[in-house]
Amino acid sequence: MSQTITLTAADGHTLSAYSAGPADAPRALVVVQEIFGVNHHIRTVADAFGAEGYRVIAPALFDRAERDVELAYDQAGVQKGLKLRAAIPPEDTLLDIVAAARALGLEPAHTGIIGYCWGGTLAWQAACRTDSFGAAVGWYGAGIAAKRTLVPHCPVELHFGETDGSIPLSDIAAIRAAHPDLPIYIYPDAGHGFGCSERASFNAPAAELAQTRSLAFFDRRL
Template sequence: MTRREFIATTTLATGFTLAVQPIAESIIATDPTGLIAGAVNIPVKDGEIPAYRAQPATGKNFPIVLVIQEIFGVHQHIQDACRRFAKLGYVAIAPELFARQGNVSQLDTIDEIRQVVAKVPDAQVLSDLDATVNWAVKSSNGNSDKLAITGFCWGGRITWLYSAHNPQVKAGVAWYGRLVGNTSELTPKHPVDVASKLKVPVLGLYGGQDTGIPLDTVEQMREQLKASRSQSEILVYPDAPHAFFADYRPSYREVEAKDGWKRLQAWFKQHGV
């Protein structure tokens, strides 16, 4: 297959990624009644990538929120998050940002998934998100003057980077995204490297018991943000582990997840989205 053919035939997960089984009983399922919700294709530089889109069934000029996946892809949890946003009046779009590198929803282990994700260039991701915003405006009644972004884990890191990349973003919320790391051709910068020049207000939500994101790196990020004019903030939930918003996993913490969701809505409203 050519790359174009590969991208066009890649599909979204219909349930949960195999590597995250079994699914916890705490899973939230948002009713799609009153919504337009489902898979769409986003034209990008080298073909198309699949995405999940949810928006109110009636109306126009919707604020746009980009919903950025965990390493597990655009599976049911991320799709449900899009529906939650749509219930609030947004057009919410989660593009499958690993589409060229592989279908992570069918892989059995996190190690296999990490091998796929490690091949995804940041430049490709940022370009695909630009294309997603353009599609939302042209094909989904989206208002580019009211653009927000949120992401989880891998997507939390991308939330910081895209907010630095695209000054059109009005507000971002990064859920436990990695802040530091080794630089490479595929990942030339990390959030801590762009923080001091950030202009977009980003709210970072982190867990004090997150073994993968040490609190000293969170403090490094806070220090760098002090030099910016972005009004960005970081909140640490002392007792929360990594992935505390992921209601389908044992890491879910209902109190912190609900508080973070309320703070996200207030943050978006505060900054005009």
């Protein structure tokens, strides 16, 4: 059942979150938003994982700066999303992600995290800077290369688009050099946001393959 719930982070901050999937699921996922908020697309993503048998929580990470944010996939949405992201200290965002993981109610070994865009970077940081997850997947996280020296505490899988204007192939090569055993997939003719059907950059074959791989990864690891 899908619903909006309230989470409380370790510092006392309360935030809303979208919850989906069976409450008694044996495996769980935190779905981490793009810079556009917990919008229709992210709720659809959460519902899809819920239909696969996961209990899912997508925390509203912008709540520390502004509540009920759902931005459009246009330049105005991008600019506001970037402004909101910059207003929140990264360590506070991680507190909110950990709160979502705890609310799922399972041990870290059975709790995964997957993120998109900004969320892809956050999934990487959560895998490296917390012990809350048994597996992590990042889709087109532009900030991962800058944090490639971090060491993950759980298995990680990454997905990138070959023609992503915000993530050059040299960044992906740098991540591979830092973590040669990490599974990294590059999708031909796929740009930034290729997994979102509400964006002009949507690439259906790449999105379907990346989703299949992500599900298989979690199936093996959680």
